[in-house]
Amino acid sequence: MSLLVVGSLALDTIETPFGRVENTLGGSATYIATAASYFVKPIRLVGVVGGDFPKEAMQRLETHEVDLEGIEVVKDAKTFRWGGRYHFDLNVRDTLFTELNAFQHFNPKIPESYRNTTYVCLGNIDPVLQRRVLEQLSKPRLVVGDTMNFWISGNNVELKRTLKLLDVLVVNDSEARQLAGEHNLIKAAKGIIRLGPKIVIIKKGEHGAVLITERTLFSAPAYPLEDIYDPTGAGDAFAGGFIGWIARTDDFSEENMKRAVIYGSTLASFCVERFGLDRFKDLTTLEVKDRFHEFRELSRFEEGDSSTR
Amino acid sequence: MSLLVVGSLALDTIETPFGRVENTLGGSATYIATAASYFVKPIRLVGVVGGDFPKEAMQRLETHEVDLEGIEVVKDAKTFRWGGRYHFDLNVRDTLFTELNAFQHFNPKIPESYRNTTYVCLGNIDPVLQRRVLEQLSKPRLVVGDTMNFWISGNNVELKRTLKLLDVLVVNDSEARQLAGEHNLIKAAKGIIRLGPKIVIIKKGEHGAVLITERTLFSAPAYPLEDIYDPTGAGDAFAGGFIGWIARTDDFSEENMKRAVIYGSTLASFCVERFGLDRFKDLTTLEVKDRFHEFRELSRFEEGDSSTR
Numbered sequence: 050m051s052l053l054v055v056g057s058l059a060l061d062t063i064e065t066p067f068g069r070v071e072n073t074l075g076g077s078a079t080y081i082a083t084a085a086s087y088f089v090k091p092i093r094l095v096g097v098v099g100g101d102f103p104k105e106a107m108q109r110l111e112t113h114e115v116d117l118e119g120i121e122v123v124k125d126a127k128t129f130r131w132g133g134r135y136h137f138d139l140n141v142r143d144t145l146f147t148e149l150n151a152f153q154h155f156n157p158k159i160p161e162s163y164r165n166t167t168y169v170c171l172g173n174i175d176p177v178l179q180r181r182v183l184e185q186l187s188k189p190r191l192v193v194g195d196t197m198n199f200w201i202s203g204n205n206v207e208l209k210r211t212l213k214l215l216d217v218l219v220v221n222d223s224e225a226r227q228l229a230g231e232h233n234l235i236k237a238a239k240g241i242i243r244l245g246p247k248i249v250i251i252k253k254g255e256h257g258a259v260l261i262t263e264r265t266l267f268s269a270p271a272y273p274l275e276d277i278y279d280p281t282g283a284g285d286a287f288a289g290g291f292i293g294w295i296a297r298t299d300d301f302s303e304e305n306m307k308r309a310v311i312y313g314s315t316l317a318s319f320c321v322e323r324f325g326l327d328r329f330k331d332l333t334t335l336e337v338k339d340r341f342h343e344f345r346e347l348s349r350f351e352e353g354d355s356s357t358r
Numbered sequence: 359m360s361l362l363v364v365g366s367l368a369l370d371t372i373e374t375p376f377g378r379v380e381n382t383l384g385g386s387a388t389y390i391a392t393a394a395s396y397f398v399k400p401i402r403l404v405g406v407v408g409g410d411f412p413k414e415a416m417q418r419l420e421t422h423e424v425d426l427e428g429i430e431v432v433k434d435a436k437t438f439r440w441g442g443r444y445h446f447d448l449n450v451r452d453t454l455f456t457e458l459n460a461f462q463h464f465n466p467k468i469p470e471s472y473r474n475t476t477y478v479c480l481g482n483i484d485p486v487l488q489r490r491v492l493e494q495l496s497k498p499r500l501v502v503g504d505t506m507n508f509w510i511s512g513n514n515v516e517l518k519r520t521l522k523l524l525d526v527l528v529v530n531d532s533e534a535r536q537l538a539g540e541h542n543l544i545k546a547a548k549g550i551i552r553l554g555p556k557i558v559i560i561k562k563g564e565h566g567a568v569l570i571t572e573r574t575l576f577s578a579p580a581y582p583l584e585d586i587y588d589p590t591g592a593g594d595a596f597a598g599g600f601i602g603w604i605a606r607t608d609d610f611s612e613e614n615m616k617r618a619v620i621y622g623s624t625l626a627s628f629c630v631e632r633f634g635l636d637r638f639k640d641l642t643t644l645e646v647k648d649r650f651h652e653f654r655e656l657s658r659f660e661e662g663d664s665s666t667r
Contacts, residue, residue, distance in 0.1 A: 139541075232447055236584050256565035256566070259579075261582075267656065267657070270568075271577070275542055276542075305662065308662055310659075342661070347576065348577050350576070353613070
């Protein structure tokens with residue numbers, strides 16, 4: 050099945066207590082596509098870069114069999130740049146700079162050959178643009194979208210219009226709370242379901258992820274990593290692993306969605322093991338499979354003789 | 359098998375956004391014993407109260423088949439009183455007052471008939487007193503202990519002496535981090551294991567709990583409650599459910615420990631559904647069993663065809 054990813058392509062400068070990298074390939078679409086490429090190829094990616102986008106970055110995308118047709122190159126503009134610094138508590142991050150550059154006037158144009166795409170993942174971009182993507186598609190089977198606090202507080206009306214068109218919303222816990230205006234995460238998810246998406250997936254970082262529908266709840270543990278080098282892109286890698294598995298299996302039954310959440314968690318757990326996208330340079334599908342199985346052991350228990358008095 | 363619980367007995371005044379109760383039965387030993395009583399009876403409880411401890415409170419303990427022999431009544435003192443106020447975010451709590459009263463000079467005396475107890479749960483009291491309890495016992499098979507930030511920062515030397523004598527330490531995530539001086543929870547748990555306990559259980563509230571040994575990790579989800587009325591005692595109810603199940607089955611294999619974590623999570627999830635100990639007034643063993651099984655469904659997924667390209 051075909052997968053379309055729309056979002057940002059960026060050059061990131063990242064500082065963590067463990068080191069610093071400058072102008073490394075980043076952006077939501079990049080992480081989503083890279084993670085999804087473990088399940089489905091090629092990946093259709095729509096995004097924009099400047100004339101300064103390095104040839105090696107383009108080659109990295111090609112290594113993951115990202116189709117480059119949908120990447121617009123604005124020759125006389127610079128590529129979107131983002132800088133962030135993580136604290137000793139890696140859950141806390143300061144944004145050092147955001148230079149939108151070519152991304153500022155991003156207006157996603159879906160190539161003719163992509164319009165019949167069956168699965169879509171909308172990275173965290175302006176909800177107006179997310180909608181514009183969907184308007185250009187014939188009839189995708191499943192649309193997964195991400196958003197962030199910036200749009201929740203800054204463009205709530207447009208975001209709510211877009212939410213009506215999503216099948217699955219993937220957000221982190223604070224975004225879910227903010228979007229629903231509700232502290233309890235279960236209630237918050239149900240509030241979001243009333244806004245449109247049939248399924249809400251809440252990413253909780255070191256605490257795992259939950260998938261919530263009107264009828265069910267599935268709780269995925271986090272993979273117990275002792276060394277996390279760089280959390281950048283983990284949420285997007287999660288979304289990519291999730292939609293990648295769904296697109297590969299062409300099965301969006303509840304049971305398969307649960308597996309997809311575990312594959313999302315698997316890809317996110319690899320993502321944070323090194324800086325930026327570095328871990329994906331040599332990550333094999335065998336490693337992905339093995340960790341998927343380890344996830345099962347993490348939360349498995351035998352009921353045994355459960356008689357109580 | 360026999361179970362001894364040592365800790366505080368208190369009269370709590372609790373304010374949450376959903377209401378207020380005054381002088382309701384509380385204290386770590388009370389919650390631990392009440393939760394454990396769903397698995398093993400009678401519960402041997404050692405604690406101290408004042409002459410003002412209400413007859414109804416004593417009767418409540420008897421209802422849960424708590425043996426009252428070990429409860430010391432200091433006639434001319436008042437019972438330990440604690441007052442707390444929870445914020446809209448129930449994870450945030452202000453202590454309004456702490457009147458130690460009779461508890462201030464608590465010196466646990468283990469009745470002769472309790473000294474052969476096989477399972478022990480030490481509630482959160484001065485680590486010096488926790489040790490004094492153990493010195494009076496012949497040879498318990500498993501000792502579970504709790505502690506808190508007050509002792510970690512205030513009496514670290516004594517706490518570390520006590521840790522050497524515990525088989526299982528049950529703490530919340532911030533306590534684990536503080537005790538080990540390490541932000542990463544997995545590393546923190548391993549640091550604590552080097553201090554003595556073979557098993558560390560980290561309670562993460564709405565994010566569930568993890569059991570960590572030198573070799574394994576087990577992640578238990580939290581039960582998805584939409585309405586949490588009062589978090590007071592949830593951690594102690596967890597410890598009580600955990601040790602209660604172990605004592606009932608007399609099996610501390612790793613596999614059974616995992617079940618015990620789920621029973622702990624089960625009892626904690628009931629605890630927060632009403633104020634103080636109110637939920638336990640009519641909680642049946644059938645409800646406990648049912649929720650235990652629901653926990654399994656929460657994190658269960660079928661591996662299916664997990665082939666990746």
